[in-house]
Amino acid sequence: MPATNLVALAASLREALDSPLVVESDADREARLDIIDMIPVLNRKFVGELQTIRDMAWEWLNVLSLKAVSHWNIATLVPLEGEISYTDLSTKCGLESTALRRLLRHAMTNGMFHEPTIDHIAHNSMSRNLVEDPKTAAWVDLQTETILLGGTYQCEALDRWPNSESKRETGVSIGFHNPGQTSLFEEVKKTPEKIQKFGLAMELFSSGEGYEVGSLVEGYDWAKLGEGTIVDVGGANGFASSAISDAYPSLKIVVQDIDVTEDMKTEHKRPNIQFQKYDFFTPQVVKDADVYLYRWIFHNWQDEQCIQILRAAIPALKPGAKILINDGCLPLPGTGHASLEKAARNIDICMMVAMNAKEREEADWEELFKKADPRFKYWGATRPTGSRMMLIEAEWEGTKVG
Structure with a gap:
């Protein structure tokens, strides 16, 4: 009897899952994203629209069982080697054993932990991450x-x-x-x-897939600056600047943040990097730099505050100075990979909840520069290969102000 399409598809998927799925080229990367995009579509196709809605309505249960694992520090109490009974784990974490078992068995349906023997729990490769990372x-x-x-x-x-x-x-x-x-x-x-x-x-x-600092290093022509100066505004401990410094040691880099501690100065110490305390809502104090870099800054703020940040840079800008923003950029609905759009919109809603802030579309970025000062020439937004972040660039075409 010939296999039906569904039987053949199931066999193909099992075979694929039993094989190494290694990304070795740009074509592999695109194929991987295509497959990730297809997974929820296949699920909707097989379970139907009504069941999809029902499932969406209780997605919070997945978060609840994960929250329980985190809240009671369960991952650290389960031995990395061997297993532990629910009764003993209950004594260690303080959560009643029946509730503990129910929550952890739910977590197992999401691939977290496993039961090698009944009523005994052990780590698997996924749950170990909560201990080792x-x-x-x-x-x-x-x-x-x-x-x-x-x-x-x-x-x-x-x-x-x-x-x-x-x-x-x-x-x-x-x-x-x-x-x-x-x-x-x-x-x-x-x-x-x-x-x-x-x-x-x-x-x-910041180091997750598509957000690695390497895309910032490789995605911009830093070499053209020669021995120029970069100001990493709101650069925290300088982890992004240190990566730029390693690739372009002739550059001079100033890392600015509102709080600068001695630990921050030493964590990513480089001979061409200096740290400086600075509030980016106040007039910029480093004058005549070639590039003023803002990485993951603007999405924390509403438009009015972003305009203030841009205007605060103006007194320091020389003609031709660049504002380089390394941040997210929302795609138009239904364009590009669905999984990448989903990730971007997840961040957008997260910023709404956490800070009353937002992600922006490219037209929004251009509008920010126009509102800040018409002497900014907007050069556009580019996405480095493999990155989920954009490099948004504008040039100061006015005369020197400060």
Whole structure:
């Protein structure tokens, strides 16, 4: 009896899953993205539209079981080798054993942990990441303990504060039972542990697939600057600048941030990098640099604040100086890869919930420069190969101001 299309498809998929799926070329990369795009489409095709809607309505359950793993530090209590009974794990984490078993068995349906013998839990390759990679653990903690809380109240926030641009008028402030009086950053800064975890989570995000700093290094013509000067505005500990420095050691780089600690100065120390305390809403103090770089800065702010940031740079700009923004850029709906659009829109909604901020389309970036000062010439936005971030560039065509 000849195989039906479904039987043949299932056999092909099983064969593919049993083979190494290695990305070795640009064609492989495109094929991989095509397959990722097809997976949810296939799921909708097989389960039907009504079941898809039902499944969407309880996606929060996946987050709940992951939140439980993070909240009770379960991954660190399960031995990396061997197994542990639910009873013993319950004693260690403080969660009643029946609830613990139910939550972890739900997590297993998402590929997290496994039961080698009944009522005993052990790590698998996925769950080990929560122990062996502190950045991943910090990311899960931030999303499930803080951002999720804000998301629960985001509709209420939009009803309560329509058109607000305040970082305090968000779902996060309602979630922390202090509506309109606190922000994500204010909550994060309350304890050294929260500050550390937030930093680790942001490092993970910045180094994730498509967000690696390598695309910034390789995607812009830094060589044309020769021995020129770059100002990395809001550059934190200088991890992006250090990568540029390693590839172009003749450049002079100033890393600016509102808080500069001794640890920040040493973590990515390079002979051609110096650190400087600076608030990017105030007039720029490093004059006549060739490039003023803003990486992952503007998406934290609403348009009015972004315009203030651009105007603050003007007193330092010489004719021909470049503003280079390395940030996200929303595609028009239905263009490009669906999975990449989904990732970009996830960030957009996350920024709404967390900070009343947003991601932007390319036309929005051009408009920001026009509103900041018509003497900015907008050169456009380009996406380096393999990157999910854009390089958005404008040139100062005015005379020297400062």
